[in-house]
Amino acid sequence: MQSGELLELDKVVAGYTRPVVGPVTFSIMPGEVLGIGGANGSGKSTILRSITGMSRVFSGRINRTEGLTMSHQWQRPELPPELALLGGELYALLGADRDNPPGLVRPIMNKPLYRLSGGQFQLIQTLACLCSPARLVLMDEPTNNLDGRALDALSEILHGIDQSRAVIMVSHEISFLEKHCTRVVEVGV
Template sequence: MSNRERTRTRGRARDVVLGVERLLVGYGEPVCAPVTVDVARGEALCLVGANGAGKSTVLRALAGLLEPLGGTVRLHGEPVDERSVRFRREVACVFDEDAWFAELSVAEHLELVARGHGVRDVVAVVDAELEAQRLTGAVDQLPTSLSSGQKRRLLLAAALVRPRSLLLLDEPEQRLDPTGREALADRLLAERDAGTALVLATHDVVLLRRLATRAVVVDDTGGDGGTCRVVDADEAARIVSDPVR
């Protein structure tokens, strides 16, 4: 969806994918103020904030990997349950975790993920994503032999060769060179405009400016009636460019 189309559809009912209500996260103690926000199809919500503010912790709770201390998270109106097949089918994650089968090549990994999620045209889907992630020269390599940037692109490819209505990404720009960051922004923009709901933690102002439709400022001040502030993309870009303001 272009920005013009997005403006035109403003005011119509939004197709909410993720609903978050006073979500409180932490490890025994809260790490940040509660979060209240929703994310519709074709929207990209960025989580911004200082190192250690709690962005990854919020993402882990959204993915059902961390039990919240309070509040609710709903996917298509249903409570998050990472054990349910529907939840796992709908939610793709790119977190900072390398979970590879050491003996499977790059192409074999992607084919395994796509097949496991019931993708029909596995070879075509995997080939297209290898191309998009500039991994065609590494198809036969084992993950351990990849550079750190290539490993990151393989993680991204694994999230994009499978069905999803929600894509959760934790600093996807990490370890990518400038060309890789541009390609990442292009790919995520296409994903957003194809109707996926995106939530990503990022410190990258270029990615934020190109992609964000809104942002949550993750901190412990409870600036918005006791919850983390929800701001527009311009305000988020100003915060990321000048975090001490």
């Protein structure tokens, strides 16, 4: 692993009971927004899960800088049917500053989760990760369910991200990746 890198995947083959994706090789430096593109079922989410430890690495190595902190926004988060947790409480769960949230989520900070729409829930989960102090943010299909205003807000935060941090973003929307990422890696090709 080169000096300054936050994370390096070296010929990683990952999956669950059997390999799903790989070998994949990439590294990420602070300040970068790395996109991972590919068709449905190509194993994009499995790569993110191999980084957090939720999926199995069959071969290759994942190297991470000492003390690296991460947050991981999951694809298709399940909206709890009846949970009185407020949007603001979820937003602050990973350490984001609850008193200073992005403007778009302010109206839903005091709204219980079960009264949020799928898009609002997706947005608050995504921003909880992006606005947390984690140095590496993993985002899995963050544009799902988001309307134009929410996409604009997400774009603004991605462009203003602190240079000491980095983002790995999985999406099947190549145009979104090309617009916001410093590099794009294709898997399953």
